[in-house]
Amino acid sequence: MEPLEEAAPEGLAPAEIEAAVSVARRVADNIRRAVEVRDNVIQHVMVAMLAEGHILVEDYPGVGKTALARALSRSIDCQFARVQCTADLLPADIVGTNVYNQREARFEFRPGPIFANVVIVDEVNRASPKTQSGLLECMQERHVTVDAMSHELARPFLVFATQNPVEYEGTYPLPEAQVDRFMVRLSLGYPDAGAEAIMLAGHESGDRVLDLEPVTDRAEVVDAVETAHRVHASRALRDYIVALLRRTREDDRVELGASPRAGLMLLRAAKARALVSGRDHALPDDVQALAEPVLSHRLMLAPEAAGVTREEIVRDAIAAVPAL
Numbered sequence: 001m002e003p004l005e006e007a008a009p010e011g012l013a014p015a016e017i018e019a020a021v022s023v024a025r026r027v028a029d030n031i032r033r034a035v036e037v038r039d040n041v042i043q044h045v046m047v048a049m050l051a052e053g054h055i056l057v058e059d060y061p062g063v064g065k066t067a068l069a070r071a072l073s074r075s076i077d078c079q080f081a082r083v084q085c086t087a088d089l090l091p092a093d094i095v096g097t098n099v100y101n102q103r104e105a106r107f108e109f110r111p112g113p114i115f116a117n118v119v120i121v122d123e124v125n126r127a128s129p130k131t132q133s134g135l136l137e138c139m140q141e142r143h144v145t146v147d148a149m150s151h152e153l154a155r156p157f158l159v160f161a162t163q164n165p166v167e168y169e170g171t172y173p174l175p176e177a178q179v180d181r182f183m184v185r186l187s188l189g190y191p192d193a194g195a196e197a198i199m200l201a202g203h204e205s206g207d208r209v210l211d212l213e214p215v216t217d218r219a220e221v222v223d224a225v226e227t228a229h230r231v232h233a234s235r236a237l238r239d240y241i242v243a244l245l246r247r248t249r250e251d252d253r254v255e256l257g258a259s260p261r262a263g264l265m266l267l268r269a270a271k272a273r274a275l276v277s278g279r280d281h282a283l284p285d286d287v288q289a290l291a292e293p294v295l296s297h298r299l300m301l302a303p304e305a306a307g308v309t310r311e312e313i314v315r316d317a318i319a320a321v322p323a324l
């Protein structure tokens with residue numbers, strides 16, 4: 001097996017690594033000023049930002065999902081948009097539409113909110129399946145086709161979708177194929193007593209998220225994203241990811257295991273985590289730290305797998321596959 005830390009083909013300069021670490025640190029610190037949230041949740045948000053992945057936050061009402069998304073979007077000096085999903089939201093309300101310009105006697109494209117850099121899609125499971133698929137398709141493709149004309153989306157482009165747990169009435173749970181398009185799924189959980197008290201105290205002076213100022217801009221984020229692409233991943237590390245994916249597919253308790261797309265996203269996420277940690281190469285530790293938030297939402301459990309969670313399946317795969 002090749003050594004883990006072989007030389008990167010095109011090494012990253014220390015200044016490039018520093019710049020990316022600094023962007024992630026400023027954004028993370030800024031979010032923490034307004035939202036009480038566990039450190040690993042913020043780390044996963046930073047990973048998704050640098051790996052150009054989309055984020056699905058799934059949790060009960062009132063735990064700060066929308067606040068977290070707004071805090072992230074305010075931290076980057078860029079265009080952001082928020083879409084509140086309802087059953088009558090149409091695909092065109094998200095992607096945009098061609099409107100007729102009387103004076104010039106021609107149609108012109110009026111872009112929808114998906115053309116912003118950071119797009120909060122709140123309560124995505126309240127949108128109809130047709131609207132969900134319109135949204136998720138352009139998330140993946142990074143362009144929009146309306147009346148046979150294609151329009152590129154902005155860069156950076158980050159969708160931050162929230163959803164309440166699926167047992168709520170009048171919702172359309174995202175199908176597996178759609179959920180697969182999110183790089184990470186996070187849940188926030190309830191804050192501990194100390195953090196909750198701090199939150200209450202902070203709120204007495206108004207909405208803390210509205211007080212946040214941008215701490216970085218589009219160009220810095222795009223540079224950091226490009227640096228993350230160039231983080232080195234050894235052949236052995238890629239083989240490790242493949243072995244983890246295969247393990248989830250072979251597990252008897254799993255009906256549908258992790259897809260090849262899941263593996264690509266895990267690799268990209270691991271590289272971004274390496275960069276955020278100040279390294280020019282990804283390690284098994286990066287893969288292990290991200291396997292749960294990146295893989296678990298894509299697994300479909302077998303009907304006979306009563307009592308086991310998808311997170312446990314991922315943890316078992318990590319325990320079963322030797323890490324290089």
Ligand SMILES: Nc1ncnc2c1ncn2[C@@H]1O[C@H](COP(=O)(O)OP(=O)(O)O)[C@@H](O)[C@H]1O
Pocket residue numbers: 034035036037060061062063064065066067068162191199
């Ligand atoms: N963890 C948290 N940190 C900071 N504020 C929070 C947190 N949880 C809830 N809040 C505050 O409570 C209110 C509801 O939060 P919100 O983000 O809208 O919840 P959700 O989107 O999960 O239903 C907001 O005013 C928000 O600022």
Ligand SMILES: [Mg+2]
Pocket residue numbers: 065066067122162
């Ligand atoms: Mg909300």
